Amino acid sequence: MAAPPPALLLPSILLSCLCASSYGFILFSSLQKTLVVAPSNSTLLNNLIRFLLDEIVSLLFAVLKAGADDITVTWGVNQTLPAGSDSAYKTIKVKLCYAPVSQTDRAWRKTEDNLSKDKTCQFTIVSRPYTSGNNNQSFTWTVERDVPAATYFVAYGQSTDAHKTTNLFEIQAITGRHVSLDIASVCFSAFSVLALVGFFMNEKRKARRTQGK
Amino acid sequence: MGDIEGSPGSSMHGVTGKEQTFAFSVASPIVPTDTTAKFALPVDSEHKAKVFKIFSFANPHMRTFHLSWISFFTCFVSTFAAAPLVPIIRDNLNLTKSDIGNAGVASVSGSIFSRLAMGAICDMLGPRYGCAFLIMLSAPTVFCMSFVSSAGGYIAVRFMIGFSLATFVSCQYWMSTMFNSKIIGLVNGTAAGWGNMGGGATQLIMPLVYDLIQRAGATPFTAWRIAFFVPGCLHVIMGILVLTLGQDLPDGNLGALQKKGDVAKDKFSKVLWYAITNYRTWIFVLLYGYSMGVELSTDNVVAEYFYDRFNLKLHTAGIIAATFGMANIVARPFGGFASDRAARYFGMRGRLWVLWILQTLGGAFCIWLGRANSLPIAVLAMILFSVGAQAACGATFGIIPFISRRSLGIISGLTGAGGNFGSGLTQLIFFTSSRFSTETGLSLMGVMIICCTLPVTLVYFPQWGGMFLPPSRDVVKSTEEFYYGSEWNEEEKQKGLHQQSLKFAENSRSERGKRVASAPTPPNSTPNHV
Numbered sequence: 001m002a003a004p005p006p007a008l009l010l011p012s013i014l015l016s017c018l019c020a021s022s023y024g025f026i027l028f029s030s031l032q033k034t035l036v037v038a039p040s041n042s043t044l045l046n047n048l049i050r051f052l053l054d055e056i057v058s059l060l061f062a063v064l065k066a067g068a069d070d071i072t073v074t075w076g077v078n079q080t081l082p083a084g085s086d087s088a089y090k091t092i093k094v095k096l097c098y099a100p101v102s103q104t105d106r107a108w109r110k111t112e113d114n115l116s117k118d119k120t121c122q123f124t125i126v127s128r129p130y131t132s133g134n135n136n137q138s139f140t141w142t143v144e145r146d147v148p149a150a151t152y153f154v155a156y157g158q159s160t161d162a163h164k165t166t167n168l169f170e171i172q173a174i175t176g177r178h179v180s181l182d183i184a185s186v187c188f189s190a191f192s193v194l195a196l197v198g199f200f201m202n203e204k205r206k207a208r209r210t211q212g213k
Numbered sequence: 214m215g216d217i218e219g220s221p222g223s224s225m226h227g228v229t230g231k232e233q234t235f236a237f238s239v240a241s242p243i244v245p246t247d248t249t250a251k252f253a254l255p256v257d258s259e260h261k262a263k264v265f266k267i268f269s270f271a272n273p274h275m276r277t278f279h280l281s282w283i284s285f286f287t288c289f290v291s292t293f294a295a296a297p298l299v300p301i302i303r304d305n306l307n308l309t310k311s312d313i314g315n316a317g318v319a320s321v322s323g324s325i326f327s328r329l330a331m332g333a334i335c336d337m338l339g340p341r342y343g344c345a346f347l348i349m350l351s352a353p354t355v356f357c358m359s360f361v362s363s364a365g366g367y368i369a370v371r372f373m374i375g376f377s378l379a380t381f382v383s384c385q386y387w388m389s390t391m392f393n394s395k396i397i398g399l400v401n402g403t404a405a406g407w408g409n410m411g412g413g414a415t416q417l418i419m420p421l422v423y424d425l426i427q428r429a430g431a432t433p434f435t436a437w438r439i440a441f442f443v444p445g446c447l448h449v450i451m452g453i454l455v456l457t458l459g460q461d462l463p464d465g466n467l468g469a470l471q472k473k474g475d476v477a478k479d480k481f482s483k484v485l486w487y488a489i490t491n492y493r494t495w496i497f498v499l500l501y502g503y504s505m506g507v508e509l510s511t512d513n514v515v516a517e518y519f520y521d522r523f524n525l526k527l528h529t530a531g532i533i534a535a536t537f538g539m540a541n542i543v544a545r546p547f548g549g550f551a552s553d554r555a556a557r558y559f560g561m562r563g564r565l566w567v568l569w570i571l572q573t574l575g576g577a578f579c580i581w582l583g584r585a586n587s588l589p590i591a592v593l594a595m596i597l598f599s600v601g602a603q604a605a606c607g608a609t610f611g612i613i614p615f616i617s618r619r620s621l622g623i624i625s626g627l628t629g630a631g632g633n634f635g636s637g638l639t640q641l642i643f644f645t646s647s648r649f650s651t652e653t654g655l656s657l658m659g660v661m662i663i664c665c666t667l668p669v670t671l672v673y674f675p676q677w678g679g680m681f682l683p684p685s686r687d688v689v690k691s692t693e694e695f696y697y698g699s700e701w702n703e704e705e706k707q708k709g710l711h712q713q714s715l716k717f718a719e720n721s722r723s724e725r726g727k728r729v730a731s732a733p734t735p736p737n738s739t740p741n742h743v
Contacts, residue, residue: 105311105647106303106308106309107521107650107651108300108303108521145434146304146433150307173304173307174432176432176434176435177362177435177438181359181439184442185356185357185359185360186356188352188356188442188445188446189352191449192349192448192452193349193350193353195349195452196346196452199345200342
């Protein structure tokens with residue numbers, strides 16, 4: 001078995017539990033740490049350790065490639081809380097959120113306490129009805145090709161510390177460039193320059209000919 | 214028609230300063246028609262058109278007009294093509310706000326230099342080749358966008374594409390070889406305004422093209438790259454059309470333009486000296502930076518602003534942003550028209566007041582735009598802001614021809630450069646750092662517009678006065694002849710080099726407004742009642 005790569009962070013993701021009846025504005029700070037979510041990277045299965053809030057973490061690093069790799073998210077109720085505290089939950093939404101390092105200087109990803117204006121979590125991994133009592137439900141999500149390269153996190157409150165520095169992972173986006181596009185670009189450019197030079201030389205030649213007559 | 218030929222930046226040659234912006238044609242007694250010429254439009258003795266028939270494509274005059282403004286329009290489209298797609302590009306290239314701001318600054322900075330060089334290029338190669346060279350050599354830079362994979366590359370490519378905005382110079386130059394000076398004001402104003410519209414049209418075109426390409430199956434990060442092929446191909450197509458359908462002169466040949474021996478060549482150093490030592494030049498350089506400059510800055514930021522602030526879809530933000538630039542179709546000519554109208558009653562003082570009012574109102578609406586919290590109010594404020602700023606651009610060029618006769622070309626070139634400089638500066642200060650949000654940036658820009666428009670109160674012409682002060686009482690200094698003659702020294706006057714300036718001075722008496730009838734008789738002339 002290969003030695004585990006250094007400095008890895010294992011991701012876990014926020015659950016925003018939305019009740020069917022709307023509460024109006026929902027604040028991040030009010031979401032309770034009642035659910036625990038641990039995603040796992042299927043390609044690093046051998047090195048995977050599930051993370052629970054009250055357990056010791058050993059960190060693994062995962063760099064996930066957009067369009068190719070996937071994340072498996074499993075969730076269940078935090079066992080330390082009294083039973084029945086999850087009965088009010090109707091839907092479970094798992095979202096991919098930007099870590100602070102990917103938010104600096106980018107106001108379009110800003111975190112606002114007012115959830116309806118918050119732009120931290122722009123990608124929904126899964127959204128489905130919540131069934132209580134059934135621990136360890138999971139979902140596998142292939143990182144989509146329109147996900148930008150950035151560092152993503154854990155989340156606010158639920159499974160990371162207040163500074164959002166633990167449980168971060170990176171996604172390497174596709175560049176969008178293709179060889180065929182590059183070639184087309186070069187061809188069109190060459191055509192433009194050659195056409196211009198061609199016209200110019202042609203007219204010069206004609207002018208010289210009429211002058212010589 | 215004597216022009217200062219050969220002086221760099223003399224892109225306004227042929228302009229006498231008396232053209233009324235709303236004159237569509239020039240009647241026969243004023244400028245005699247050459248009846249032997251066989252053109253679709255009536256022409257003068259140089260075969261320049263005396264009539265401006267907007268919807269005609271008649272060769273060569275109107276065809277030149279359309280080729281010219283569409284080329285300029287195309288360059289505006291490609292220079293601002295990235296702006297409405299920034300929400301996608303910023304995620305693909307992992308840009309920060311300062312990267313986006315710097316790219317915006319870069320996109321308008323390149324043309325500061327290319328516009329100055331373009332005048333000389335047109336003098337050497339003629340406007341047709343000047344235009345074609347620029348538009349076809351900048352096509353590769355547009356295609357280069359598909360290679361970009363980092364912030365640095367993005368900024369570099371936008372800088373290079375920005376060089377193409379120098380087609381403004383070739384456009385105005387080409388118009389002045391084809392149209393009589395009495396209507397050149399309207400022709401140039403329309404061409405400039407319609408060209409500037411490209412900054413608005415691109416906000417519509419690019420999101421639409423992007424959408425179509427995405428639906429055809431490409432991922433977002435590939436689709437925006439493919440979308441840039443559209444402005445790139447437009448460059449190539451327009452370049453070829455200009456070369457095949459265009460001609461330099463009404464009679465056809467470039468060679469004849471360069472062989473005009475009967476025009477005195479002025480010394481560049483002198484022309485430059487009189488331009489930079491005239492304080493009014495610098496006031497208008499500053500002012501244009503806050504009418505044209507803020508227009509360019511807004512072209513760069515407004516789509517992203519509406520997308521982020523009001524959570525709109527990309528093409529909705531594009532449509533709103535487009536209305537900003539498209540207002541040019543009427544706003545800029547309107548500014549010139551308002552300036553001319555005011556001049557009829559109040560002379561130069563009227564022109565200065567119109568400029569100050571339009572530009573200050575533009576600034577006020579810009580402040581409002583930044584503070585608007587609801588979408589309909591924001592759109593209204595934006596439209597009013599666009600009309601104010603663009604009309605101010607038109608009004609500025611109602612005054613520029615009167616600042617100097619000898620150095621008109623350089624002053625126009627400097628003013629144009631000032632516009633781009635102002636744009637770079639405002640983008641750098643207000644839209645590059647994360648210190649304030651875009652809405653605060655817009656409001657602060659509005660405040661800066663109002664402050665930087667105040668210097669127009671300092672403009673004073675001894676023969677016409679200023680915004681608050683009346684013309685000079687000195688009998689000698691209060692004549693137009695004295696003002697324009699003072700650009701020539703005694704030696705040059707003895708050689709008669711200043712004749713064109715004197716002719717211009719006489720024509721410019723209309724800037725006295727209603728007081729023309731009571732103009733004091735210049736000294737050394739016979740009094741009316743002997």
